[in-house]
Amino acid sequence: MANPLADKYADRIQKHMSKYPDKRSAVMPLLYIAQEEYGWLSPDAIVQVAEICEMDPTQVKSIAGFYTMYRESPKGKYWLQVCTDLPCALKGADQFHHDLLAHLGIEEGGTTDDGMFTVEHVMCLAACDRAPMLQCNFGYVENLDMDKMKELLDKWRKEAEAYANAD
Amino acid sequence: MSDNMVKIIIDDVEYEVPAGMNVVDAAKWHASNDIPVFCYHPKMEPVGMCRMCLVEMGTLQRNPETGAVMTDEDGNPLVRWFPKLQTACTQVATDGMVFRTNTQAVVDARENVLEFLLTSHPLDCPICDKGGECPLQNLTMAHGPGESRMNFSDKMKLDKHVPLGDLIFLDEERCIQCGRCVRFQDELVGDDVLAFHERGRTLQIITNSDPGFDTYFSGNTTDICPVGALTTADFRFGARPWELTEVPSIDPHDAAGSNISLSVRLDRDFGGRAMIKRVMPRQNEYVNELWISDKARFGHHFTRSEDRLQKPVVDGKDSDWATAISTIAGLLEGADGDIAAIAGSGMSNEDLFALRSLVTANGGKRLGAWPTTHTGADLVAAVGVGVGTNLSDLGAGDAVLIVASDLEEEVPIWRLRLKGAHDRGAYVVVANARKTRMDDFASATPRYQAGKAAHWLDGIDKADPEVAKALKAAQNLVIVAGAEGLTLDGSRALMQSAANFLIDSGHYGKANNGLMSPLPGPNGMGLHYVGFTPEVTADIAQNPPKVLIVAQAEILSDDPYARAWLDKVETIISLNLFPDAVADMAAIALPIQSFAERDGTFTNGERRVQRFYTAQGPMGDALPAWQALSRISEHMGQGKAKASAAAVMVMMSNELPAFEGMRYRELSRTERQFPDISGDDMYYGGTAYQNKGGLGKVIPTTAEQGETPARADVSLPPVLEVGKGQFVVLPATRLYNLESTFRPSTLVHPRIMSPFVEVNAADAARLDINNGDVVEVKLPDVSVRVRASVNGGAPEGALVLPRHLTDDPTPMTVAVGEIAKV
Numbered sequence: 001m002a003n004p005l006a007d008k009y010a011d012r013i014q015k016h017m018s019k020y021p022d023k024r025s026a027v028m029p030l031l032y033i034a035q036e037e038y039g040w041l042s043p044d045a046i047v048q049v050a051e052i053c054e055m056d057p058t059q060v061k062s063i064a065g066f067y068t069m070y071r072e073s074p075k076g077k078y079w080l081q082v083c084t085d086l087p088c089a090l091k092g093a094d095q096f097h098h099d100l101l102a103h104l105g106i107e108e109g110g111t112t113d114d115g116m117f118t119v120e121h122v123m124c125l126a127a128c129d130r131a132p133m134l135q136c137n138f139g140y141v142e143n144l145d146m147d148k149m150k151e152l153l154d155k156w157r158k159e160a161e162a163y164a165n166a167d
Numbered sequence: 168m169s170d171n172m173v174k175i176i177i178d179d180v181e182y183e184v185p186a187g188m189n190v191v192d193a194a195k196w197h198a199s200n201d202i203p204v205f206c207y208h209p210k211m212e213p214v215g216m217c218r219m220c221l222v223e224m225g226t227l228q229r230n231p232e233t234g235a236v237m238t239d240e241d242g243n244p245l246v247r248w249f250p251k252l253q254t255a256c257t258q259v260a261t262d263g264m265v266f267r268t269n270t271q272a273v274v275d276a277r278e279n280v281l282e283f284l285l286t287s288h289p290l291d292c293p294i295c296d297k298g299g300e301c302p303l304q305n306l307t308m309a310h311g312p313g314e315s316r317m318n319f320s321d322k323m324k325l326d327k328h329v330p331l332g333d334l335i336f337l338d339e340e341r342c343i344q345c346g347r348c349v350r351f352q353d354e355l356v357g358d359d360v361l362a363f364h365e366r367g368r369t370l371q372i373i374t375n376s377d378p379g380f381d382t383y384f385s386g387n388t389t390d391i392c393p394v395g396a397l398t399t400a401d402f403r404f405g406a407r408p409w410e411l412t413e414v415p416s417i418d419p420h421d422a423a424g425s426n427i428s429l430s431v432r433l434d435r436d437f438g439g440r441a442m443i444k445r446v447m448p449r450q451n452e453y454v455n456e457l458w459i460s461d462k463a464r465f466g467h468h469f470t471r472s473e474d475r476l477q478k479p480v481v482d483g484k485d486s487d488w489a490t491a492i493s494t495i496a497g498l499l500e501g502a503d504g505d506i507a508a509i510a511g512s513g514m515s516n517e518d519l520f521a522l523r524s525l526v527t528a529n530g531g532k533r534l535g536a537w538p539t540t541h542t543g544a545d546l547v548a549a550v551g552v553g554v555g556t557n558l559s560d561l562g563a564g565d566a567v568l569i570v571a572s573d574l575e576e577e578v579p580i581w582r583l584r585l586k587g588a589h590d591r592g593a594y595v596v597v598a599n600a601r602k603t604r605m606d607d608f609a610s611a612t613p614r615y616q617a618g619k620a621a622h623w624l625d626g627i628d629k630a631d632p633e634v635a636k637a638l639k640a641a642q643n644l645v646i647v648a649g650a651e652g653l654t655l656d657g658s659r660a661l662m663q664s665a666a667n668f669l670i671d672s673g674h675y676g677k678a679n680n681g682l683m684s685p686l687p688g689p690n691g692m693g694l695h696y697v698g699f700t701p702e703v704t705a706d707i708a709q710n711p712p713k714v715l716i717v718a719q720a721e722i723l724s725d726d727p728y729a730r731a732w733l734d735k736v737e738t739i740i741s742l743n744l745f746p747d748a749v750a751d752m753a754a755i756a757l758p759i760q761s762f763a764e765r766d767g768t769f770t771n772g773e774r775r776v777q778r779f780y781t782a783q784g785p786m787g788d789a790l791p792a793w794q795a796l797s798r799i800s801e802h803m804g805q806g807k808a809k810a811s812a813a814a815v816m817v818m819m820s821n822e823l824p825a826f827e828g829m830r831y832r833e834l835s836r837t838e839r840q841f842p843d844i845s846g847d848d849m850y851y852g853g854t855a856y857q858n859k860g861g862l863g864k865v866i867p868t869t870a871e872q873g874e875t876p877a878r879a880d881v882s883l884p885p886v887l888e889v890g891k892g893q894f895v896v897l898p899a900t901r902l903y904n905l906e907s908t909f910r911p912s913t914l915v916h917p918r919i920m921s922p923f924v925e926v927n928a929a930d931a932a933r934l935d936i937n938n939g940d941v942v943e944v945k946l947p948d949v950s951v952r953v954r955a956s957v958n959g960g961a962p963e964g965a966l967v968l969p970r971h972l973t974d975d976p977t978p979m980t981v982a983v984g985e986i987a988k989v
Binding site: 043046056057058059060061062065066 | 358359360361362363364365366373374375376377
């Protein structure tokens with residue numbers, strides 16, 4: 001069966017594999033590669049990773065389900081996780097989260113119609129002193145307010161457009 | 168168990184228990200103290216997830232200088248208590264451990280754990296299959312809170328009918344996430360197709376495999392599930408546990424002779440007669456432990472199939488027993504002693520004895536066994552595994568050789584238990600011409616050329632010297648020798664080679680050493696002990712007798728070449744459950760009862776004679792075969808018909824030395840078995856049933872009776888001549904097939920493979936055959952059209968052609984043939 005991941009990322013996969021005695025130990029970095037490629041861990045992506053790691057797809061799915069940074073459903077290009085735990089909330093993160101959702105016109109956990117942004121609230125991201133903050137994909141954006149946020153959203157939209165046109 | 172005993176104190180009483188024994192087990196076995204559990208299972212590694220087994224734990228305080236136990240003023244030992252409760256299941260017994268299982272702290276903990284588990288458990292006990300034998304229900308009654316503080320509107324609403332496979336359904340609401348099913352599949356079966364998904368309150372059991380939860384052992388998870396989350400497609404909503412009567416029985420499908428319990432009730436769907444509602448495992452630690460294969464569990468429908476033969480048929484017309492018996496008597500009298508019989512392995516020991524008596528009393532000598540694939544039962548009787556053998560004892564330092572057998576498909580319970588031996592460190596060798604499932608659990612997988620199993624084992628010292636050396640050096644050695652890819656002569660040669668190997672290395676005549684064979688059917692060894700052999704069947708085929716009695720042997724459905732010689736038999740008398748092609752040819756066809764409708768005994772592959780009991784109401788006029796046969800004998804003035812199977816056994820035990828001391832009372836003896844699943848604590852071992860029907864009794868090998876087994880020369884069969892463009896065609900066994908005793912279990916039909924032939928990739932490329940193409944396999948006088956499967960299952964130059972997947976019989980033994988794309 002064709003395995004596009006194994007072909008396209010042979011070097012990176014090999015690099016991860018070489019770190020471990022067993023192939024299956026490399027499953028987590030490989031899931032990140034798959035997520036990078038497809039934007040989320042589609043059933044097909046899970047099967048491909050399972051094949052590469054010589055594991056049962058059930059076990060791979062189980063790992064993807066346990067960790068919150070694996071996406072098991074399609075999400076926006078920019079996955080915004082806003083921390084709304086107590087210290088952040090004291091600095092207005094709740095309101096910020098609310099405003100952000102209203103600005104984008106989506107519900108909590110929803111994705112914008114153009115497939116660009118998904119907004120979720122999450123538990124503590126350990127950046128309480130720079131609240132309100134969020135995690136965009138896997139990078140932190142801190143000391144936010146709605147004005148800054150709007151600028152960022154525009155910037156990301158443009159970046160995505162430029163990226164799409166470059167292809 | 169270890170000889171090294173330690174002293175532990177449970178609730179102020181001191182007990183001696185083996186060092187390292189799990190504390191839950193120790194408390195139950197030695198102190199009769201049932202520490203409640205959900206996730207712990209005595210056959211699996213503890214995980215301490217459910218927290219139900221919390222106890223107070225401490226250690227005795229000792230004087231650091233003298234080592235003496237310190238005491239308080241009243242002379243009571245001083246105990247250093249752990250600050251928090253501990254999970255008993257993750258503790259192993261060491262000297263000086265102290266436990267309290269009845270203090271307020273423990274009582275509160277149990278109540279709190281239960282309250283927590285019940286926060287989102289649905290209150291659908293009245294419609295739950297497990298209701299009445301549910302560990303959660305029982306433990307809530309015993310330890311739980313009297314009333315709920317929970318808000319019912321907060322309960323989670325989840326999917327209640329998730330098919331994990333074709334046979335098992337998951338109710339997500341009921342699941343308490345103990346993980347027993349996940350661990351069973353992972354640890355014991357080695358097919359990790361179940362797993363947890365998500366975490367915390369959203370955690371669920373899932374399968375993401377293709378096909379889903381589809382192993383041959385899936386049904387066992389429903390037994391060990393401590394709630395009604397996993398149910399079988401066969402039994403769900405079928406009956407309530409308290410309506411059922413448990414009848415001890417034996418799995419009629421393979422040589423393991425798994426102990427089963429038939430749950431029956433008088434049922435409207437079966438005309439008010441006793442009907443099998445489900446099949447459950449019955450504990451026999453020597454045979455099947457607490458497990459049964461899905462074939463045993465779901466393959467019971469044939470006993471009440473509408474297609475069963477219900478009346479004696481004389482000359483093609485429905486008749487009655489009186490007519491049939493007098494007609495048969497006439498035929499036998501007119502045969503001038505030219506009488507022979509061929510019996511299949513579905514016949515009980517008693518049936519076989521009655522058949523033998525009838526044939527020999529009328530001058531017949533030839534008693535043939537069916538099928539003619541496996542032989543060497545005499546060698547199993549000589550150097551088989553010794554009395555007291557338990558495959559669970561095999562571990563580090565021991566060795567197992569499995570040769571010419573696809574054990575997963577032939578005797579799944581042996582495969583399950585030998586996988587365990589491998590896990591415990593035994594050196595497991597799986598020798599075959601092709602890849603089989605057992606390869607995954609093998610230490611070495613030598614390959615021989617298709618058809619040359621006997622050549623390989625006979626010359627193992629040269630072919631695989633290291634394997635041979637390791638096998639010889641093993642403390643205990645069990646050889647499981649099948650007959651895949653062999654002719655009857657080849658099977659003889661392989662069995663003799665195996666026997667020679669065991670004799671040479673001294674691995675015989677004692678427990679956990681010797682020869683086993685996956686003989687087809689439940690009573691392959693019984694056939695041998697009563698005197699039926701496949702070699703005689705071959706002789707019968709060469710020289711057909713005047714009158715041939717065919718008993719539970721579906722010769723024409725099995726063997727494409729049998730019609731030629733069966734046509735030469737003047738008169739056939741058939742005894743069978745079903746009106747098969749032999750019955751059609753027969754002058755008289757007698758309906759006989761299946762294992763479920765009467766009692767009797769089978770002798771399993773480890774030579775254990777085991778009783779099965781009457782469970783189901785009768786079908787039509789069918790009689791037990793022994794009764795039908797002994798009534799014929801009586802009619803011919805050859806002794807009075809026996810009144811019961813037990814009486815036949817008494818006679819057998821007097822006449823056949825092998826069955827000496829095998830009276831029913833002996834066979835129904837039981838003993839306390841570890842793990843002790845008796846009593847009402849189903850939470851401990853699951854709903855596998857306590858053995859009340861007997862553990863059976865093993866016929867000792869002749870080696871154990873003082874006879875020195877003789878090494879015999881192996882006469883290797885001629886090497887198959889394979890011409891250009893020809894292939895060696897290996898018949899293979901599939902567990903799920905269309906044999907008459909399994910076909911009526913329609914719920915398993917989606918899992919029966921459609922007919923296929925496995926082709927090697929290199930051969931397929933050369934012949935331009937692709938996976939899924941329709942091909943014609945041409946064999947001498949036979950050709951079949953099947954789909955080609957190119958999935959790495961066949962060695963180059965060979966085709967693997969599974970039997971019993973179509974109505975057209977394919978060759979039973981190895982042959983040479985051709986393949987062409989259609």
